[in-house]
Structure formats: C-alpha cells, structure tokens
Amino acid sequence: MAGTKKRNCRIPELGKSGKSRPDDVGHPPSGFALLPWLLMGMGSFSNLVQGRTPNPLIAGLGLLAFNSLYIYVVFRAFAKETREARSTRVALALMALLTSGLTIGYGDTWLWFFPLLGLAVGAVVRGKPLGRIALGLSVLAGTIAWFHEGWAAVNIAYGTFLSTAVTAAILSLSDAVRELRAAREELARRAVEKERLRFSRDLHDLLGHTLSVIVVKSEAARRLAPRDLSAALVQISDIESVGRQALTEIREAVTGYREGSLDTELDGAHSALSAAGVEPAVRRSGIPLAPQTEVLLGWVVREAVTNVVRHSGATHCDISVDSTSERVRLTVTDDGTAPATTQEPGTGTGIKGLTERLAAAGGSLEAGQGSRGGFTVSAELPVEPVDPLGLRDPGEPQLVSHRG
Structure with a gap:
C-alpha cells in the first residue's frame, strides 16, 4: 500500500546493465x-x-x-x-x-x-x-x-x-x-520498479488534483476580482494554501513518508467543487477507519473530484462514505453530461492505478455511467475497526460541514 507507512528503504545500486549488484562476487567456478x-x-x-x-x-x-x-x-x-x-x-x-x-x-x-x-x-x-x-x-x-x-x-x-x-x-x-x-538481484530489481511505480502514481494523483484546484480557483478569482475583491482575495489565499500543501505532499511522496486523512481530503474536495461551481454534498457515517484505509479512500476522493472538476460539467456532486465493521464503501456521484469517453473507466492513469492499489489491499473500484445519468465512482475496502475512544456513535450518520 504505497505511501501509507513510514519507510527507510535503500534503493539497491544498479550496474551498467540496469540490474542491481548486491556484491562483487567474482567469476563463477568452472x-x-x-x-x-x-x-x-x-x-x-x-x-x-x-x-x-x-x-x-x-x-x-x-x-x-x-x-x-x-x-x-x-x-x-x-x-x-x-x-x-x-x-x-x-x-x-x-x-x-x-x-x-x-x-x-x-x-x-x-x-x-x-x-x-x-x-x-x-x-x-x-x-x-x-x-x-x-x-x-x-x-x-x-x-x-x-x-x-x-x-x-x-x-x-x-x-x-x-x-x-x-x-x-x-x-x-x-x-x-x-x-x-x-x-x-531479481528482488532488488523489482523493488526499484515498485518504488518507481509508487512514485509515478503518487505524483500523478497529487499534481493532477492540485493543479486542477489551482486552475479552478484562479478562474474563480479572475471572475470575482472586478465585482468582489474580498472574495477574490479569499480564492487567492486558497491558491497559496493549496500550493504550499502540494509542496509538502510532493516532498512526502518523494521520501515515501506521505500519510493522509480522509477528512482532510473531503474538506479539500468540498472546497474544489465549490470553487468550480459544483454544489457538493458530503456525508460520512460508520466506524473510524485505520490510517491505511483512509489514505486509499483519500486517493479515490482526489481522483474522482479531479475528474468531476475537469471533465463532467456537473452542477451537483454527492460524496458518501459508509463503513461497517467489515467493509467501507465510498461513492462519488455527479450529474454531469460530459461524453462518456472523457471518463471511461480504466483509461486514465489515475483510475487504473487506483484500481490496482485497491485490489492489492483486498478491495475493488468501479467507475462508469450512473443509473440516473452522470458518472459514479465506487470503492470498497475491508476495514479493521479502530477503538473510537469516545468518538461519534458508529451507527449515527455524520454530515460533514465545510467552509463555503
């Protein structure tokens, strides 16, 4: 599960042929x-x-x-x-x-x-x-x-x-x-390939979402500036915050120390959707989730919201997280009318990479046209219950409020 645990792994040294060289072992006997x-x-x-x-x-x-x-x-x-x-x-x-x-x-x-x-x-x-x-x-x-x-x-x-x-x-x-x-040598080569794949996926998911948010908020600031300078400055301030957060996340992705919070991603999704003129509705219910599970679901929220902002032309987007003692399900649904080819499941690096990540964790991801139009992304994962320590009642739905 990429980017969920702190790691201090040393990438093996590569020889001229591109394969790793664990030791100088000399010539084999003859x-x-x-x-x-x-x-x-x-x-x-x-x-x-x-x-x-x-x-x-x-x-x-x-x-x-x-x-x-x-x-x-x-x-x-x-x-x-x-x-x-x-x-x-x-x-x-x-x-x-x-x-x-x-x-x-x-x-x-x-x-x-x-x-x-x-x-x-x-x-x-x-x-x-x-x-x-x-x-x-x-x-x-x-x-x-x-x-x-x-x-x-x-x-x-x-x-x-x-x-x-x-x-x-x-x-x-x-x-x-x-x-x-x-x-x-083969294990070392695979470790290098795995680390390269993790790095490329993390950068794609991080930069794709971040740049989309920056573009959307820049457009919002440009529209607001002539008539409401204060609102435009708020958007500009958000751009600065998003940029700083992106720099931090890129450093963490490079070193393999990135950990995420699902609530943070939901807050970011609410802000990005609002800035893009899409009405967000975010709902989360169920038991607390393990950090590894939250990280994976956070990646799904990022990718799905980025696609809504960039491709869907939607006016409303619903995000729901429902967790039980065994499974957690995340659903992102929009009412967009963009052609299906812009969000065909599995065609993009993001959806494909997320599908592989969730499959490795025992979960699944589905993406396609919704039954009532628009586009739906659904992710399921097995969960390990976390001691709530006085947190909300697991059976009580929670409406997550965000800054508008």
Missing part, C-alpha cells in the same frame, strides 16, 4: 577448478614412461582417453544445460567402463582413477540418484582393488566415495549460492 586433480594419475603416467607397465600402447591410449573424457565432463558440469545433456552422461559412462578396464588390467597406481571418476560423477550427478551411484561406484572400486591390493582396497573405496560426495556437496552449495544471488 572446470578449471577440477583440473589439478588429474595429478592423481601421475603415478600411472610415471610407470608408463619408465616402461614398468605391460602393453604400454594400450595403457597410453587408455590414459589419454580417460584424461580427455575427464576434461570434457568437468567442463560441462558447471552449466545445467550441458550437465544434463545426453552427451555428458554418455561420456561419464564411457569413463566408468574405461576406468574399470584399466584398473582390472593394471591395478597398482591405476586404481586411483576411481577417485578421479568419483570427482567427475560428483560434478555431474545431482539429487536423489547421487547416493546410490556413489555407493555403487565405491563398491565397484573396492571389489576391483581387493583382487590387486587386498585390505588396502578399503582406501580406494573410501577415497572414491569421499571424492564423489564432497564434490557433489560443494558444487551443489555453489549452485544454491548462485541461485540465491540471482534471486536477490
């Missing part, structure tokens, strides 16, 4: 973060170079294929689209087959390819399947290592499970952090 772990295969490479590995050609091709697949997989693991692509899953399956074949054939330092395979699996797999896959991979690594190393196979199995689980946990946390940052 496959380069997992490349140093390839050093775990240096033992197999050393044995191959020193000629201590049988069938060196097959072993060399196997080592080259494993490293190539590892690099391919880890560089595709940091983007959701490529991570979930079929080609990535196929490459991971080929790695598993290749690792099983090399470790069965050579054992020894080649067994450390299983923890490397675990790193690749942890980088790609997310969600519920990860636990079953990590456990199955560890059992496979331990079983193959058992035939080569005996009880030392426990180290291979544990290293495989640990590398899979830790890698998946760290990268999942990194993804969550990036998503939270993106969500915070």
Whole structure:
C-alpha cells in the first residue's frame, strides 16, 4: 500500500546493465577448478614412461582417453544445460567402463582413477540418484582393488566415495549460492520498479488534483476580482494554501513518508467543487477507519473530484462514505453530461492505478455511467475497526460541514 507507512528503504545500486549488484562476487567456478586433480594419475603416467607397465600402447591410449573424457565432463558440469545433456552422461559412462578396464588390467597406481571418476560423477550427478551411484561406484572400486591390493582396497573405496560426495556437496552449495544471488538481484530489481511505480502514481494523483484546484480557483478569482475583491482575495489565499500543501505532499511522496486523512481530503474536495461551481454534498457515517484505509479512500476522493472538476460539467456532486465493521464503501456521484469517453473507466492513469492499489489491499473500484445519468465512482475496502475512544456513535450518520 504505497505511501501509507513510514519507510527507510535503500534503493539497491544498479550496474551498467540496469540490474542491481548486491556484491562483487567474482567469476563463477568452472572446470578449471577440477583440473589439478588429474595429478592423481601421475603415478600411472610415471610407470608408463619408465616402461614398468605391460602393453604400454594400450595403457597410453587408455590414459589419454580417460584424461580427455575427464576434461570434457568437468567442463560441462558447471552449466545445467550441458550437465544434463545426453552427451555428458554418455561420456561419464564411457569413463566408468574405461576406468574399470584399466584398473582390472593394471591395478597398482591405476586404481586411483576411481577417485578421479568419483570427482567427475560428483560434478555431474545431482539429487536423489547421487547416493546410490556413489555407493555403487565405491563398491565397484573396492571389489576391483581387493583382487590387486587386498585390505588396502578399503582406501580406494573410501577415497572414491569421499571424492564423489564432497564434490557433489560443494558444487551443489555453489549452485544454491548462485541461485540465491540471482534471486536477490531479481528482488532488488523489482523493488526499484515498485518504488518507481509508487512514485509515478503518487505524483500523478497529487499534481493532477492540485493543479486542477489551482486552475479552478484562479478562474474563480479572475471572475470575482472586478465585482468582489474580498472574495477574490479569499480564492487567492486558497491558491497559496493549496500550493504550499502540494509542496509538502510532493516532498512526502518523494521520501515515501506521505500519510493522509480522509477528512482532510473531503474538506479539500468540498472546497474544489465549490470553487468550480459544483454544489457538493458530503456525508460520512460508520466506524473510524485505520490510517491505511483512509489514505486509499483519500486517493479515490482526489481522483474522482479531479475528474468531476475537469471533465463532467456537473452542477451537483454527492460524496458518501459508509463503513461497517467489515467493509467501507465510498461513492462519488455527479450529474454531469460530459461524453462518456472523457471518463471511461480504466483509461486514465489515475483510475487504473487506483484500481490496482485497491485490489492489492483486498478491495475493488468501479467507475462508469450512473443509473440516473452522470458518472459514479465506487470503492470498497475491508476495514479493521479502530477503538473510537469516545468518538461519534458508529451507527449515527455524520454530515460533514465545510467552509463555503
């Protein structure tokens, strides 16, 4: 509910792209973060170079294929689209087959390819399947290592499970952090848009009404000046008061501290209608209203009266406020004969903005031709009863008197 509560909100800083920048978070991680772990295969490479590995050609091709697949997989693991692509899953399956074949054939330092395979699996797999896959991979690594190393196979199995689980946990946390940052940027962007919308609505409603009143009172002062200077001076004094009040309200709208009183708006409406030659009738009955409700109804009174003064050509305008313990209804009716197109509901920024404001507060606004001609604006809102503290009887209608 714009302009009803005191706020001290800080508009987020915007970057060159127009989006908010909560922090300088640096570059997101990539496959380069997992490349140093390839050093775990240096033992197999050393044995191959020193000629201590049988069938060196097959072993060399196997080592080259494993490293190539590892690099391919880890560089595709940091983007959701490529991570979930079929080609990535196929490459991971080929790695598993290749690792099983090399470790069965050579054992020894080649067994450390299983923890490397675990790193690749942890980088790609997310969600519920990860636990079953990590456990199955560890059992496979331990079983193959058992035939080569005996009880030392426990180290291979544990290293495989640990590398899979830790890698998946760290990268999942990194993804969550990036998503939270993106969500915070989106919230900051929406906060800026919301504040801009509130400001534009407040200025429209404030200036549209105020300028209309100033124009009407200036015309009245011009008409009265030749024959009744005292009455003209009263109108000029009202123009000064309206101008000063407008300056105050604009400052409050800019800072988001504006609060309004429905009685004040009704007084202003009575004065504006009278100056425009429209006979006003203002009636208010029911229980006292919460400040937020009064602010919204005050905006409706402003917009409706501004339209009556500017467009309707009316001679009479009736404003009524009726509130119960559950709902409050405001009705502004005139007997104007202006074409309907000048006040078509929802076509102006004011009526449209008020409709959105009331809808956000659980209320509604209707505007259109009255059953007896003229134009009618009706607004309804839910209310929260306020302790009257000795105020008027809620059931007693109150005729609000104004200065003529």
